[in-house]
Amino acid sequence: MLKILNVVGARPNFMKVAPIVAAMKQRPDDFLPLVLHTGQHYGAAMSNAFFTDLDLPQPDIHLGVGSGSHATQTAAVMERFEPVVLKEKPDWVLVVGDVNSTIACALVCVKLGIKVAHVEAGLRSRDRTMPEEINRLLTDQIADLLLTPSPDADANLLAEGIPQERIRFVGNVMIDSLFKNLERARESKIKTELGLAENQYAVLTLHRPSNVDDRETFERILSALETISTRLPIVFPVHPRTRKTIAEFGLTERIAASKNLRLIDPLGYLDFLNLYSTARIVLTDSGGIQEETTALSIPCLTLRENTERPITVEMGTNVVVGTDTQKIVSEATAALNSKQKQSRQPPLWDGHTAERILAALQEVSRHS
Numbered sequence: 001m002l003k004i005l006n007v008v009g010a011r012p013n014f015m016k017v018a019p020i021v022a023a024m025k026q027r028p029d030d031f032l033p034l035v036l037h038t039g040q041h042y043g044a045a046m047s048n049a050f051f052t053d054l055d056l057p058q059p060d061i062h063l064g065v066g067s068g069s070h071a072t073q074t075a076a077v078m079e080r081f082e083p084v085v086l087k088e089k090p091d092w093v094l095v096v097g098d099v100n101s102t103i104a105c106a107l108v109c110v111k112l113g114i115k116v117a118h119v120e121a122g123l124r125s126r127d128r129t130m131p132e133e134i135n136r137l138l139t140d141q142i143a144d145l146l147l148t149p150s151p152d153a154d155a156n157l158l159a160e161g162i163p164q165e166r167i168r169f170v171g172n173v174m175i176d177s178l179f180k181n182l183e184r185a186r187e188s189k190i191k192t193e194l195g196l197a198e199n200q201y202a203v204l205t206l207h208r209p210s211n212v213d214d215r216e217t218f219e220r221i222l223s224a225l226e227t228i229s230t231r232l233p234i235v236f237p238v239h240p241r242t243r244k245t246i247a248e249f250g251l252t253e254r255i256a257a258s259k260n261l262r263l264i265d266p267l268g269y270l271d272f273l274n275l276y277s278t279a280r281i282v283l284t285d286s287g288g289i290q291e292e293t294t295a296l297s298i299p300c301l302t303l304r305e306n307t308e309r310p311i312t313v314e315m316g317t318n319v320v321v322g323t324d325t326q327k328i329v330s331e332a333t334a335a336l337n338s339k340q341k342q343s344r345q346p347p348l349w350d351g352h353t354a355e356r357i358l359a360a361l362q363e364v365s366r367h368s
């Protein structure tokens, strides 16, 4: 029996951990899973809704760290996590993704000699100004087991000198959640509430500090959105970070003047899945949404200069367009005019990644 402490902290963690914990609960003779929430994200919209939507058990332990600077937040997670992990003595701590909670918990464990498994290991944007890239690089250096979503991730890890024995290619666990919930998501009434017809609107998300904390970049993107929105409505569930900067930059009125640019509160997992799964096009700076649109063959424009998920570009759904107004508009126009829908899928994005993660944990535990 393996006791596994599964860490969640921020919104993009919940859909990665939910299928893993569900798979562990189905095998009570082999696994004892605990869920620990650091509290990096909190409240109904950014946290609670996901537990309900994803059937993720309520956290066994909640650290309640909340927001803060990178140093404050990372340090708070570390300080509060250390006594918990000492008390619980898990066989493994499982961390996912690239948020501050990921590196904070991994760092505590490695110093205590507690084994860490990193889900979604090996992704690299090669842009060290992104906080997530630092979190990814450091977590992968210290974790004992690196569970990768795509072959490029394995290649990145090997190139960094990480031995093959620590790496297992298991596929993309976010896609487990997507496939599992697609039917349930169809019941959401979000499109009716917003008065939208299938395939006749765009979905936008924007929250990267490099986009929303920088006034010039934000305005360049906004100009492009104003043009695109003359062609079809753009639905924009607004992340709290972005909501704050819109107000700080005095952009509220300018945005309100674009009637077809429709700002709404952040959505839960099922409503958001319902919304983007029948969108004509998605514009985003999120990592996970690049993958989810690939899995559903939805055209995606990534409003960044780079991506740590090149496989989504290779499969043909995703175009990394940057933040130049003209470039965004011309790529959006090309995507909207195209009739083609791609159907290539990355290997092992098949809805069975959680099972392979459990198998890898067992296999590696037998040999250590």
Ligand code: UD1
Pocket (backbone or CB within 6 Å): 010, 011, 012, 040, 041, 042, 043, 046, 047, 067, 068, 098, 099, 100, 101, 131, 132, 207, 239, 240, 241, 244
């Ligand atoms: C974090 C992750 C990012 C991930 C994103 C998804 C890091 C370094 N960044 O960025 O990788 O893509 O989550 O959402 O870990 N706030 C709230 N309610 C919340 C959370 C945040 O109002 O539940 C506000 C706070 O004012 C906070 C700001 O949003 O200061 C930013 O939150 P923070 O957790 O620092 O970073 P994110 O931008 O959410």
